[in-house]
Amino acid sequence: KAGVTQTPRYLIKTRGQQVTLSCSPISGHRSVSWYQQTPGQGLQFLFEYFSETQRNKGNFPGRFSGRQFSNSRSEMNVSTLELGDSALYLCASSLGSRDGYTFGSGTRLTVV
C-alpha cells in the first residue's frame, strides 16, 4: 500500500520567488493537512482540506495557500518567499476527522 507521497523532496529558491509543493495522499484518504517544521518552532499547522474544501487554517500569512483536487491530491503554494520560510513542509492524510494521520517524508525548502 503506497504511503503519502510528497514532491519534490528538496527545493532551493531565492527570496521573492514563489513555490508549489505537491502531496498525493494514501488512496481513499480524503483529508489532507499541511505542516511546517522548523527547529525553533517545531511542527506548526498550516491548513487542512477535506473533499476539496479548506476546513481549518493555522496562523500563517496569506502568502501561504493551498488547494485540494477532486482526486484528493493537494498542493501548497508559498508566494514572495522569505528566508524564514526555509523549513521542512509535511503533508499528512487521513481517512476522516477521527482517524490517525499518516505523514509523508516532506519537502525540504531552502530559501537563499
Place this chain on the structure above:
Amino acid sequence: QKEVEQDPGPLSVPEGAIVSLNCTYSNSAFQYFMWYRQYSRKGPELLMYTYSSGNKEDGRFTAQVDKSSKYISLFIRDSQPSDSATYLCAMYGGATNKLIFGTGTLLAVQP
C-alpha cells in the same frame, strides 16, 4: 503558554531500559491523542493512537492518557538502539481538526 508542553530532552538511556515520555496539555477539548516517532530527515511515523482516557498497548509500546490531569505518556519497554529518534506527542478535539504537536523529545538508546 503553549497548548501542549513536552520536555525536549535529550534523553539518553542504556539498551534494555524502560523509557517514559510525557506531555501535558491545557485544552480540555482534546480527545484524540497520538504519539509519533521521527527519524532524522524523515516524516513523523504514527506509533500510537488513543481516544479519551485509558491505556493502549502495542508490542513494546504503551500509551496512557489521563484526561483529569491533562497528561499523556508513552512507555517503551526493552528499548533498542533503533528506537533512537525524536518522539512527538500530538492531539486534537473539540470544534477543530487541527493536530497540535508537542515540541518533541530526542531519545538516544545507547548499545
